[in-house]
Amino acid sequence: MRASPAAAAAPEVQAEARAAAVQRGLQVHAPLHRASALRAAQSLRAIVRTQAQRLLRPDRLFGRAFENIILTLIIVSVASVILEEVHGLPEWAKRALHIEEIVVVCVFSFEYLLRLVAAEKIKAFVFSFQGVVDLIAIAPFYLAGVDARAVRALRLLRLLRVLKLQTHILENTVAARTRELADKNAALEQAQAQLKAELDIARALQIAILPATFPVKPGCDGAARMIPATTMGGDFYDFIELPDGRIGLVMADVSGKGVPAAFFMAVARTNLRDLAPQYLEPGACLAQTNAMLCAQNPMELFVTVFYCVFDTSTGTLRYANGGHNPPYVRRADGSVEALTGAGGLALGVMPGVNYPDHTVQLLPGDRLVLYTDGVTEAFNSADEPYGVERLLAEVKAHGDGGATALIERICRSVTVFADAAPQSDDITLTVLTWGAP
Amino acid sequence: MKVKFETLDRTTLVVPEGRLDFGAAAEFQKQIERAIAGEGATPAVLIIDCAALDYVSSAGLRVFLLAARAAQRAGIGFALCALQPAVREIFDLSGFSRIMTVHPDRSSALAHTPPGPV
Amino acid sequence: MNEWRRSVPSDAAQLPVLTQFLQEFWSAASLPSAQAMSFELALEEIFMNVVMHSSSVTGAPHIEVSLVLAGGAVVLTIEDDGAEFDPLTLPQPNLEASLGERPIGGLGVFLVRQLMDTVSYQRLGATNRLRMSKHVERLREGTSQGATGPIAK
Numbered sequence: 001m002r003a004s005p006a007a008a009a010a011p012e013v014q015a016e017a018r019a020a021a022v023q024r025g026l027q028v029h030a031p032l033h034r035a036s037a038l039r040a041a042q043s044l045r046a047i048v049r050t051q052a053q054r055l056l057r058p059d060r061l062f063g064r065a066f067e068n069i070i071l072t073l074i075i076v077s078v079a080s081v082i083l084e085e086v087h088g089l090p091e092w093a094k095r096a097l098h099i100e101e102i103v104v105v106c107v108f109s110f111e112y113l114l115r116l117v118a119a120e121k122i123k124a125f126v127f128s129f130q131g132v133v134d135l136i137a138i139a140p141f142y143l144a145g146v147d148a149r150a151v152r153a154l155r156l157l158r159l160l161r162v163l164k165l166q167t168h169i170l171e172n173t174v175a176a177r178t179r180e181l182a183d184k185n186a187a188l189e190q191a192q193a194q195l196k197a198e199l200d201i202a203r204a205l206q207i208a209i210l211p212a213t214f215p216v217k218p219g220c221d222g223a224a225r226m227i228p229a230t231t232m233g234g235d236f237y238d239f240i241e242l243p244d245g246r247i248g249l250v251m252a253d254v255s256g257k258g259v260p261a262a263f264f265m266a267v268a269r270t271n272l273r274d275l276a277p278q279y280l281e282p283g284a285c286l287a288q289t290n291a292m293l294c295a296q297n298p299m300e301l302f303v304t305v306f307y308c309v310f311d312t313s314t315g316t317l318r319y320a321n322g323g324h325n326p327p328y329v330r331r332a333d334g335s336v337e338a339l340t341g342a343g344g345l346a347l348g349v350m351p352g353v354n355y356p357d358h359t360v361q362l363l364p365g366d367r368l369v370l371y372t373d374g375v376t377e378a379f380n381s382a383d384e385p386y387g388v389e390r391l392l393a394e395v396k397a398h399g400d401g402g403a404t405a406l407i408e409r410i411c412r413s414v415t416v417f418a419d420a421a422p423q424s425d426d427i428t429l430t431v432l433t434w435g436a437p
Numbered sequence: 438m439k440v441k442f443e444t445l446d447r448t449t450l451v452v453p454e455g456r457l458d459f460g461a462a463a464e465f466q467k468q469i470e471r472a473i474a475g476e477g478a479t480p481a482v483l484i485i486d487c488a489a490l491d492y493v494s495s496a497g498l499r500v501f502l503l504a505a506r507a508a509q510r511a512g513i514g515f516a517l518c519a520l521q522p523a524v525r526e527i528f529d530l531s532g533f534s535r536i537m538t539v540h541p542d543r544s545s546a547l548a549h550t551p552p553g554p555v
Numbered sequence: 556m557n558e559w560r561r562s563v564p565s566d567a568a569q570l571p572v573l574t575q576f577l578q579e580f581w582s583a584a585s586l587p588s589a590q591a592m593s594f595e596l597a598l599e600e601i602f603m604n605v606v607m608h609s610s611s612v613t614g615a616p617h618i619e620v621s622l623v624l625a626g627g628a629v630v631l632t633i634e635d636d637g638a639e640f641d642p643l644t645l646p647q648p649n650l651e652a653s654l655g656e657r658p659i660g661g662l663g664v665f666l667v668r669q670l671m672d673t674v675s676y677q678r679l680g681a682t683n684r685l686r687m688s689k690h691v692e693r694l695r696e697g698t699s700q701g702a703t704g705p706i707a708k
Contacts, residue, residue, distance in 0.1 A: 255625065300558075304626035323626020343690075346626040350675040350686045459603050460570055492592060494599045495662040505654055523592045530669045531662050532650035 052118035067168065070111060074165045077104045105141040112138060133163045199259075203232050206262050209269070211239050214403075214432075215247055217312040219364075223403040224430040227374075227411060227423070234261035234303070235372045235426035236269050240276045245313045248276045248285075251324060251370035251430055252305040255346075264301045268293060268347065272307070282307045282320035283355040286347065290322070290355075293348040302348035306370060308339075315362040315434055320355040322347045325373055330395050332365030364435030367403075369395055374425035378414050381421045386414055403431040440468050447481040448547065454489040457497035465497070469504045473511055481552030483508050486543050488519035493527055505537045518546035556584055558623040565606050565616045565635060573598055573620055577631075580622045586629070590691050593670040594631055600663035601633045601642060601685050609637030609683075628672065630688040640683055641676045643668075 057063040119125035214222030234254025279285035308319035321343030344355035438461035443450040508515035518540040540546035563569040616637035648661035671687040
């Protein structure tokens with residue numbers, strides 16, 4: 001700012017000029033801008049209110065100290081009401097009680113005014129329970145000058161200060177409990193979020209260990225899919241490369257849900273996979289896997305397993321069943337047959353179970369469909385199961401289409417059927433078409 | 438287990454109804470012994486009609502074995518009839534079908550069980 | 556369906572309790588009642604064997620029976636906390652003997668082996684465990700009864 005000759009004048013002159021300007025401004029603004037003056041007054045009131053609220057806050061030092069003083073004075077004044085009625089009280093005692101009364105009323109009046117100012121809505125405070133109680137606590141003093149008998153009566157009203165005590169204690173307790181609850185809730189939510197995150201990782205790992213693609217073998221069009229349920233389950237499929245152009249196909253379902261089932265699934269899969277190259281007869285492989293699982297099964301789980309060894313050069317399929325739903329073969333002419341035959345007990349129940357082997361011959365164009373009961377026992381909201389018929393209908397309708405496309409088709413069909421009902425069990429499918437031209 | 442008795446000439450028919458398990462075996466054995474001893478005159482033939490016998494365990498089989506032996510000792514003709522399929526299976530498995538006579542129904546039992554030892 | 560368990564003192568009078576327990580499981584699992592008898596018999600034979608042969612240093616032993624559906628089979632497990640005892644080692648009956656020669660006992664365990672698909676004994680810590688299983692045909696809802704053609708069940 002360029003210094004003007006006027007600004008270079010003496011400081012006292014400057015101050016005077018400024019004050020006059022302010023006054024002028026107020027005088028100029030008041031009649032023309034009543035609204036802004038009102039706003040100014042309102043914001044002034046807001047500032048004062050905020051300050052009063054801050055003083056009363058129980059989490060601040062002043063607020064707590066003030067509260068304790070009030071509580072002490074309440075007790076003191078109630079005690080004094082009783083003491084006053086004692087006959088033959090010495091003069092000094094009477095005077096002390098009188099002084100105490102004055103002090104108490106002053107402090108209570110100050111508190112009342114403070115609360116009045118701090119209140120968001122003044123009328124609401126005045127007519128609230130606390131407002132009425134606080135007013136009654138100090139009213140007797142101010143009305144003392146009216147009538148001697150009335151004064152005595154009104155003095156007894158001071159006992160109502162006990163009510164004041166109650167509202168204080170109640171307030172404090174409620175505030176403390178609310179804080180406690182809020183803290184506990186926050187801790188719980190955090191723990192839950194952490195648990196969910198870990199379960200999500202576990203489920204991702206569980207899915208990741210399933211083979212993503214079918215081994216490349218001449219004449220084989222194979223695919224598989226596992227759609228996990230809402231709660232972690234224990235379904236799994238597997239493809240195991242074996243010597244001389246053979247593949248081992250596994251379809252399995254672990255009992256139970258959650259972390260134990262997922263764990264057992266991993267153990268069962270690994271055991272079977274390790275034993276398969278050594279025990280090429282499916283029945284023997286299941287028997288050995290069963291022995292291994294029974295040797296260490298602290299959670300007493302079991303797993304139903306269908307295991308077959310498929311010779312990709314001849315089309316011969318050797319299979320054994322440990323309590324699992326029999327798979328289906330759709331022949332090239334469209335007929336469908338189940339791979340039945342005596343099976344053994346689910347694996348993990350007891351050692352020494354026998355799993356008989358069976359053989360079936362696949363011809364070029366035949367298709368093998370393996371599945372778990374998450375498909376056939378998928379329920380809709382009317383509590384109807386998807387069932388085997390619907391599954392086979394999809395298989396038949398698919399005709400000579402590709403394996404992946406059939407899996408997609410079946411999964412879509414199950415999802416549409418189940419509609420809004422939540423998926424309670426893993427849905428697992430494997431399809432193998434052999435000797436496609 | 439309820440046990441009914443019927444008499445036809447000198448034939449006593451014992452008709453057990455329900456389950457012959459360990460709990461019922463002791464009482465059933467006593468009743469058969471009473472039937473063999475007879476009320477006054479001993480019967481010439483004792484037939485156990487098992488049409489209403491739903492279940493038998495090894496304790497029950499034991500009673501049948503003892504009954505057959507007791508009848509033999511007492512010189513009474515002895516036979517069983519109308520075994521339900523599940524009970525028949527147990528009899529066959531335990532080889533009892535070979536050591537005592539089993540008839541398909543009451544009439545053939547009555548017709549073909551001579552008095553005297555089996 | 557989850558596993559069902561029932562624990563009773565080792566006493567012959569408890570047999571009806573266990574039989575009822577088995578029957579309740581059977582209907583809850585929607586299994587055909589005609590197939591229950593094999594299990595009722597197996598339960599009685601093993602239970603009575605344990606009651607008669609088990610002894611315990613620390614008072615009367617307890618017997619726990621559990622039932623579960625595993626794949627297409629029912630698994631029955633009978634455990635007791637008595638002294639080590641394997642009912643499967645009891646002598647086999649002589650099925651060829653004549654009426655006069657047949658010994659009275661020995662049929663119980665034999666029948667269990669005949670009726671069940673698999674039977675096994677294990678000593679686990681301070682517990683005897685006898686576990687047996689048999690394949691059962693479940694009554695399924697929503698499946699066609701009387702399917703024709705090569706679709707076998």
